[in-house]
Amino acid sequence: MDYNLLIDNLTNPALLFFVLGILAVYLKSDLEIPPNSSKFISLYLLFAIGFRGGQELSHEAFSAEIVWAMIFGILIALSIPLYTFFILKRRLNVYDAGAIAAAYGSVSAVTFVTAVSYLESQQLVLHGHMVAIMALMESPAIIMGLLLISFFNKNNLHRINKMQVLKHSFTNGSVLLILGSLVIGYLASTKQADGIKPFTNDLFKGFLAIFLLDMGIASGKKLKAFFSFGWFPALFAFFIPLLNGSLVALLSSNLIDDDTNRFIFAVLAASASYIAVPAAMKISVPKANPGLYLPMALAITFPVNITIGMPIYFMIVKTY
Numbered sequence: 361m362d363y364n365l366l367i368d369n370l371t372n373p374a375l376l377f378f379v380l381g382i383l384a385v386y387l388k389s390d391l392e393i394p395p396n397s398s399k400f401i402s403l404y405l406l407f408a409i410g411f412r413g414g415q416e417l418s419h420e421a422f423s424a425e426i427v428w429a430m431i432f433g434i435l436i437a438l439s440i441p442l443y444t445f446f447i448l449k450r451r452l453n454v455y456d457a458g459a460i461a462a463a464y465g466s467v468s469a470v471t472f473v474t475a476v477s478y479l480e481s482q483q484l485v486l487h488g489h490m491v492a493i494m495a496l497m498e499s500p501a502i503i504m505g506l507l508l509i510s511f512f513n514k515n516n517l518h519r520i521n522k523m524q525v526l527k528h529s530f531t532n533g534s535v536l537l538i539l540g541s542l543v544i545g546y547l548a549s550t551k552q553a554d555g556i557k558p559f560t561n562d563l564f565k566g567f568l569a570i571f572l573l574d575m576g577i578a579s580g581k582k583l584k585a586f587f588s589f590g591w592f593p594a595l596f597a598f599f600i601p602l603l604n605g606s607l608v609a610l611l612s613s614n615l616i617d618d619d620t621n622r623f624i625f626a627v628l629a630a631s632a633s634y635i636a637v638p639a640a641m642k643i644s645v646p647k648a649n650p651g652l653y654l655p656m657a658l659a660i661t662f663p664v665n666i667t668i669g670m671p672i673y674f675m676i677v678k679t680y
Contacts, residue, residue, distance in 0.1 A: 374477065374569045375666055381576020382583075393574040401571045403537060405473050408560045408567075410491055410538040414545020415553050417488025425617070426489045429625075432615050433493040436629050437500040440604055441465035445508045447600075451592045452652075454512050459641045459648035460593075462505025463657050464600060466633035467497045469538065470575065471665055475627040477568055478670050479620060488542075490624045495539045497628055502640045509645060579659035586655035593652055597632075597660035605630030605669055609676040619677045626673035630665050632657035 384391040393401075420426070441461035448457035472494050476486050545553065553560075587594065609626035616622050634657040641648050 372478075372481070374474065374565065374572050377569045378572040378576040378579075378663065378666070381573045381578075382580040383576075385577055385580025392577060393570065398571070398574045401567050401574070402470070404567055405564075405571060406469055406537045407541045408564050409469075409473050409476060410541025411545035411548075411553075411556075411560050413486065413488040413491025414542040415488065415548065415550075416486065417492070417542065418546045418548075420488055428615055429489065429621060430493055430496060432612070433497045433625065433628070434500050436608060436625070437465050437467070437497040438504050439465075440629065441501050441504040441508065444600060445505070448596070449512070453647075454509055454514075455645050455648040456652055458505045458509035458512075459637070459645055460596075460653045460656060461508065462501050462641070463634070463637040463653045464604070464632045464661075465501030465504060466499075466637050467494055467501075467628045468631035468633055468657070468662065469494070469635065470571070471627060471631035471662060472624070473568060474572075474666050475624060475670060477565060478674075479623065482674070484620050486624065487618065487621055488546075490621055491538065491542050494624075494628060495542070498633070498636050501633075502637055505637075506640075506644060575658065575662065579655075579663070582651075582655040583659045585651060586659060589652060593656055594660060597656035598664055601630040601632065601661045601665055602669055602672065605665070605673045606676055609673045610680055612677075613680055622677045623670075623674055626677065627665065627670065630661075630669055630673065632661045634658040634662070 381391075441458075441464065444464050445457050445461035448460050452460070479486055605626040608629035609622060612622040612625050616625065634654055637657075638650055638654055641653070642650070
């Protein structure tokens with residue numbers, strides 16, 4: 361492993377703000393980001409990455425490789441819930457196993473945004489179609505998780521409104537904003553995009569740092585209660601993302617030529633949703649315990665990916 365790359369990532373200001381957030385909770389500080397400000401920053405990050413992706417996409421020629429990349433992304437989102445569900449079901453009930461499997465098959469937009477920042481630190485540029493693929497990978501995992509719960513649920517009284525969930529998985533705020541921003545960025549001319557470039561580009565890393573501070577505070581508040589569930593969820597949340605990301609980083613070499621795209625696929629496979637999936641599960645599977653799948657995705661998997669995960673995936677992509 362390139363230890364200089366790892367050290368560089370561990371001293372990244374955005375990551376250190378995340379650590380500061382966790383530290384603030386354990387020091388019982390009154391530091392917090394107002395909810396309205398936190399929501400605005402998260403919307404800004406999704407808007408900025410979608411718009412920039414649309415601009416990049418407008419300069420790309422639609423090709424067979426992009427089609428294969430989309431298919432590959434959807435297959436990842438379907439296969440991860442399928443195998444993780446059976447691992448989880450050995451220790452947890454069907455509802456929790458399905459919800460967690462869906463979370464780990466789906467993607468984290470914030471992890472994706474952090475990965476884009478990581479690429480920029482390596483003087484690499486994200487390809488626009490990867491933004492569309494990220495948005496496409498939200499829904500299949502949710503649907504697969506719900507299908508698994510329905511199939512293995514012995515209590516027929518608990519029915520899942522599949523149409524309601526299907527609609528929500530495509531119209532939830534994060535997916536709609538990033539896809540809408542992608543289309544707007546694609547339609548805007550270079551001159552028009554330059555007019556808002558100070559907002560979409562120059563402010564991005566500063567807002568990301570503040571958002572990760574907020575994520576650190578949220579993670580710190582959930583960790584203590586989460587560890588009461590025992591060792592299994594914590595180990596799963598630590599090792600499964602690294603396994604998923606490393607496998608996809610290796611396997612992607614058979615379909616994808618570009619190292620940047622392979623890295624993003626690895627990060628997406630390793631990430632876990634803590635926005636879209638919890639919202640869908642709250643509607644469809646109220647018996648699933650958010651005290652499990654939320655801290656797993658946010659308090660363990662997210663920091664694992666942005667500290668040691670990304671340098672590992674980047675190293676695999678560059679080596680193989």
